[in-house]
Amino acid sequence: MYKVNLMPAGAQFEVAAHQTLLQGALSAGIPFPNRCQIGACATCLCRLIEGDVHYHLEPMLTEQEKEHGWIFACQAIPSSDLVVSFEESDDY
Template identity: 85%
Template sequence: MFVVHLMPAGTQFEVPANKTLLQGALDAGVPFPNRCQIGACATCLCRLQKGEVNYHLEPMLTEQEKQQGWIFACQAIPCSDLVVSFEESDDY
């Protein structure tokens, strides 16, 4: 189980090691933007502030987006506790 902190609201929820960030949020009753849940629509795009994720299939992100920490929550599987945000700022 990994703990996810959703900023700036400070919402916290747990994600089992075998589930995606989005699945964990929805299972915990956390309202998380999503549509297709397969990485095609980018609705669940969020910014990884701290922690690490893995993917079964690498999402279509530019090199700049990757460097800025953007991830697809519907495809990202936590490898550690996470801090994520929908904001552009690094001030967390």
């Protein structure tokens, strides 16, 4: 299990090693934007502030989005504890 902090709200939840970030959030009752759950709509796009994720299939992100830490929560599988945000700011 990996711990996830959702900033700036400070919500916390856990994600099992086989779950995506989105699955863990929804299982914990955390309201998390989503629509298609396959990485096509970008509704679940969030920013990885700390930690590491991996993907079974690499999502369609530009190099600039990757550099700024954007991830698809519906496809991202945590490899460590995470801090994520829906905002662009680094002020955490």
